[in-house]
Amino acid sequence: MMTAISINKESLSESMQEANSPVENTKKVIEITTIATDKAKAGYKPVDSTPSKFSVQSKAFLQWLIPPVLGLLLLVGIWAMIAKFTAGFPGPASTLKAAVVLFSDPFYSNGPNDQGIGWNILASLERVGLGFGMAALIGIPLGFMIGRFEFLSRMTAPVISLLRPVSPLAWLPIGLLVFKAADPASIWVIFISAIWPMIINTAVGVSKVPQDYMNVAKVLNLSEWKIVTKILFPSVLPYMMTGVRLSIGVAWLVIVAAEMLTGGVGIGFWVWDEWNNLNVEHIIIAIFVVGIVGLLLEQALILIAKKFSYE
Amino acid sequence: MDKFQQERYVQLENVNMSFTTKKGIFNALNNINLDIKEGEFISIIGHSGCGKSTVLNLIAGLLTATSGNLFCAGREIHRPGPDRAVVFQNHSLLPWLTCFENVHLAVERVFGLERKSQLEARTHAALELVGLSHATDKRPNEISGGMKQRVGIARALAMEPKVLLLDEPFGALDALTRATLQDELMKIMEKSGCTAVMVTHDVDEAVLLSDRIVMMTNGPSAEIGEILKVELAKPRNRLELAEDTQYNHLRSEVLRFLYERHAKKAA
Numbered sequence: 001m002m003t004a005i006s007i008n009k010e011s012l013s014e015s016m017q018e019a020n021s022p023v024e025n026t027k028k029v030i031e032i033t034t035i036a037t038d039k040a041k042a043g044y045k046p047v048d049s050t051p052s053k054f055s056v057q058s059k060a061f062l063q064w065l066i067p068p069v070l071g072l073l074l075l076v077g078i079w080a081m082i083a084k085f086t087a088g089f090p091g092p093a094s095t096l097k098a099a100v101v102l103f104s105d106p107f108y109s110n111g112p113n114d115q116g117i118g119w120n121i122l123a124s125l126e127r128v129g130l131g132f133g134m135a136a137l138i139g140i141p142l143g144f145m146i147g148r149f150e151f152l153s154r155m156t157a158p159v160i161s162l163l164r165p166v167s168p169l170a171w172l173p174i175g176l177l178v179f180k181a182a183d184p185a186s187i188w189v190i191f192i193s194a195i196w197p198m199i200i201n202t203a204v205g206v207s208k209v210p211q212d213y214m215n216v217a218k219v220l221n222l223s224e225w226k227i228v229t230k231i232l233f234p235s236v237l238p239y240m241m242t243g244v245r246l247s248i249g250v251a252w253l254v255i256v257a258a259e260m261l262t263g264g265v266g267i268g269f270w271v272w273d274e275w276n277n278l279n280v281e282h283i284i285i286a287i288f289v290v291g292i293v294g295l296l297l298e299q300a301l302i303l304i305a306k307k308f309s310y311e
Numbered sequence: 312m313d314k315f316q317q318e319r320y321v322q323l324e325n326v327n328m329s330f331t332t333k334k335g336i337f338n339a340l341n342n343i344n345l346d347i348k349e350g351e352f353i354s355i356i357g358h359s360g361c362g363k364s365t366v367l368n369l370i371a372g373l374l375t376a377t378s379g380n381l382f383c384a385g386r387e388i389h390r391p392g393p394d395r396a397v398v399f400q401n402h403s404l405l406p407w408l409t410c411f412e413n414v415h416l417a418v419e420r421v422f423g424l425e426r427k428s429q430l431e432a433r434t435h436a437a438l439e440l441v442g443l444s445h446a447t448d449k450r451p452n453e454i455s456g457g458m459k460q461r462v463g464i465a466r467a468l469a470m471e472p473k474v475l476l477l478d479e480p481f482g483a484l485d486a487l488t489r490a491t492l493q494d495e496l497m498k499i500m501e502k503s504g505c506t507a508v509m510v511t512h513d514v515d516e517a518v519l520l521s522d523r524i525v526m527m528t529n530g531p532s533a534e535i536g537e538i539l540k541v542e543l544a545k546p547r548n549r550l551e552l553a554e555d556t557q558y559n560h561l562r563s564e565v566l567r568f569l570y571e572r573h574a575k576k577a578a
Contacts, residue, residue, distance in 0.1 A: 230405065
């Protein structure tokens with residue numbers, strides 16, 4: 001959904017530019033005709049009938065805003081309908097009320113099993129950060145080497161295709177066995193599920209470096225270090241960022257499930273805890289929170305990726 | 312350098328080149344023999360697919376001949392080197408580097424032992440030579456096709472190569488830009504006095520710029536069909552030459568070779 005919005009933003013700024021240029025063009029045309037007919041029609045003044053810049057902008061803004069708002073309203077509407085006909089399923093109004101109470105004190109702490117929503121989110125983010133960070137540290141260089149050396153690529157291909165489709169949670173028992181603690185086990189699950197997109201996308205990026213650039217490297221006789229820093233890295237960067245984005249999406253998907261199983265402080269465990277308390281409003285709030293945090297992570301990475309793009 | 316080596320500055324000796332493809336072995340070049348003098352400007356012309364770019368890539372060292380020998384300044388060519396700079400058809404500038412950085416990358420590699428300020432001065436000089444001092448800090452996607460190709464030429468010349476290899480350098484440009492760049496290239500070549508090999512499919516370009524035109528037969532197994540000497544006084548002026556009888560004679564010689572004796576069947 002967010003991609004649709006960001007595309008719309010671009011088309012918005014384009015349409016605003018388009019909206020501006022005809023205004024200027026008309027003005028120019030009017031000026032020219034004024035000069036030409038100045039003597040013939042002394043005292044004639046052209047009336048600027050084009051709408052002001054502000055109203056053009058606000059109109060475009062409204063056009064950009066209406067579809068997503070409509071979509072969200074539709075979602076809330078369907079939700080309200082279902083809630084009305086289902087016993088024990090809270091509607092938007094009661095959920096909102098519960099959310100206001102919940103977010104009025106997000107950082108309280110009454111022991112390990114009763115902490116504010118803020119602490120829970122931060123705990124989950126920390127696990128994702130650690131697991132994802134380690135996956136990036138290992139996955140990206142590995143992807144580079146796999147892309148650069150045919151031998152390594154063929155060597156790792158069967159291992160990757162075998163392990164990649166495994167459901168992330170299947171790795172949890174292994175983590176528990178090896179680390180003998182819940183927290184490192186869930187970080188391990190994040191790590192193993194986030195590493196594949198980064199390895200694969202980086203490797204694909206390296207193999208897609210245009211032959212022209214490699215020819216330049218050969219003709220200029222560049223050192224391996226210069227080839228990596230001046231040619232490989234910049235040209236692989238967009239692919240790598242795609243991998244990073246997919247990875248962080250997967251990591252955030254997996255953390256909720258992993259925490260449900262391992263317990264402790266975290267948004268996943270919180271959902272499970274509220275289910276045991278039969279506090280359905282909080283579960284719905286958690287769904288929104290997970291969705292919004294995931295969306296923010298994705299958008300942050302898109303922003304970073306744009307910074308690095310040279311086009 | 313002795314006279315013998317000057318006469319055979321770049322030397323191709325019984326060069327054969329074949330590629331292994333999915334359909335089997337494709338024989339691209341058959342027994343190519345060519346001696347290029349020091350300071351000479353050679354054009355290689357032929358229909359597309361005749362292997363003229365292959366000849367250039369062999370001299371550049373990007374390809375290795377299946378059999379035969381290639382020499383540059385008396386040394387065997389077996390890999391690319393800074394003594395043979397290439398100007399690519401599609402400019403091949405790195406899009407994440409500015410014009411300055413693109414040229415500097417080459418300068419740094421060849422003259423890495425010099426002081427930093429000297430390297431920068433060399434880079435600026437190269438960009439000035441092609442008239443691009445104003446675009447130093449622009450990235451390739453911010454400048455026109457003609458300007459990109461100038462940066463490509465600047466990058467090649469900045470290496471102070473013994474041989475300049477041009478692979479259809481102006482093929483992707485519009486006719487007017489092409490003419491301007493041809494004129495500039497003539498001036499630059501006169502100043503630098505370096506040996507050049509250019510692949511082209513433009514007859515006028517070949518006659519205007521070259522000392523000799525190497526005309527190739529159609530592939531597969533392309534050979535050198537004929538070598539035409541262009542004995543027109545330098546510096547050459549395209550406007551004066553347009554009515555020159557010798558120029559027009561040479562031009563029709565090349566045309567006759569391409570379209571009468573070695574016409575390509577319509578694809």
